[in-house]
Amino acid sequence: MNYEYKNVILKVDNVSLKLGKNQILKDVNVEIRDVVRPGYTTGQIIGFLAPSGMGKTKFFECLAGIRKPDTGTILIGEDLQPTKIGRVGVVQQNYPLFMNKTVYGNMRVAASGFKNKTERNDRIDDVLTKFGLVDKKGFYPAQLSGGQKQRAAIAQQILCANNFLLMDEPFSGLDVNMIKEVSDLIKEVAHMHELNTIIIVSHDIHSTVAISDTIWMMGRDRTADTNNIIPGAKIKYKYNLMERDLAWKDNVETHPEFNKLINEIKGEFPTL
Ligand SMILES: Nc1ncnc2c1ncn2[C@@H]1O[C@H](COP(=O)(O)OP(=O)(O)OP(=O)(O)O)[C@@H](O)[C@H]1O
Numbered sequence: 001m002n003y004e005y006k007n008v009i010l011k012v013d014n015v016s017l018k019l020g021k022n023q024i025l026k027d028v029n030v031e032i033r034d035v036v037r038p039g040y041t042t043g044q045i046i047g048f049l050a051p052s053g054m055g056k057t058k059f060f061e062c063l064a065g066i067r068k069p070d071t072g073t074i075l076i077g078e079d080l081q082p083t084k085i086g087r088v089g090v091v092q093q094n095y096p097l098f099m100n101k102t103v104y105g106n107m108r109v110a111a112s113g114f115k116n117k118t119e120r121n122d123r124i125d126d127v128l129t130k131f132g133l134v135d136k137k138g139f140y141p142a143q144l145s146g147g148q149k150q151r152a153a154i155a156q157q158i159l160c161a162n163n164f165l166l167m168d169e170p171f172s173g174l175d176v177n178m179i180k181e182v183s184d185l186i187k188e189v190a191h192m193h194e195l196n197t198i199i200i201v202s203h204d205i206h207s208t209v210a211i212s213d214t215i216w217m218m219g220r221d222r223t224a225d226t227n228n229i230i231p232g233a234k235i236k237y238k239y240n241l242m243e244r245d246l247a248w249k250d251n252v253e254t255h256p257e258f259n260k261l262i263n264e265i266k267g268e269f270p271t272l
């Protein structure tokens with residue numbers, strides 16, 4: 001497949017985190033470059049996979065600027081500035097919305113960065129149309145279905161973020177149809193703009209591999225002599241799905257290489 005790597009847009013250098021006596025992350029290093037495909041607007045979907053309890057959410061919080069790691073740096077965006085709250089869109093587990101505000105009210109909060117009122121309202125209308133939520137404008141979150149709530153939460157983050165969208169376990173608690181719907185939506189959002197980058201943190205190997213262009217596996221090292229676990233998650237493996245011809249494909253699950261990759265990952269991480 002014809003593609004090219006351009007500028008670095010996310011750089012994680014030696015990030016470590018301890019909570020109490022617990023070493024959660026140890027020397028996490030990640031570098032992500034913009035990917036360009038001639039003739040296409042190609043955003044990017046990056047999946048971070050690891051078994052439950054490995055430290056994905058804590059790492060996610062560091063990427064989002066919600067949590068400061070003990071050591072290391074995280075630079076994000078075309079201009080590679082330190083991450084901080086508000087620089088990236090964050091969709092946390094369970095898709096939180098302001099419960100006392102309508103869908104429209106939630107969008108307005110998210111779009112408060114727009115100085116021009118007409119521009120802001122146009123942008124909100126545009127996003128609500130794209131996400132099929134126009135007729136739900138006046139509804140409160142409690143009056144929405146799970147899928148609608150999810151779409152509203154993603155729409156909200158698209159309004160306030162510039163290109164980067166982080167999602168923690170976007171598939172958890174969803175049935176098969178909803179997983180397909182959310183996956184399609186994530187792909188659509190990724191390819192709306194060349195620099196759009198969606199980072200998914202998940203333990204759902206199948207859904208994550210199906211929509212990602214690159215997979216970063218997190219895990220722990222073991223001591224050579226006694227085979228004991230060394231505390232602290234780091235990046236253990238990286239899989240480039242573009243190289244394997246598994247990126248930008250409809251029904252990628254039916255591709256023989258897809259199952260090969262799933263089995264390869266499961267071979268390394270039987271608990272996934
Ligand atoms: N305040 C704390 N003090 C010490 N350890 C903590 C604290 N909070 C969380 N942990 C530990 O941090 C580890 C990583 O938690 P995290 O929520 O990041 O895991 P996760 O990979 O996102 O798991 P899941 O897939 O279940 O969401 C867990 O093993 C947890 O026990």
Ligand SMILES: [Mg+2]
Nearest residue numbers: 056057168169
């Ligand atoms: Mg988690």
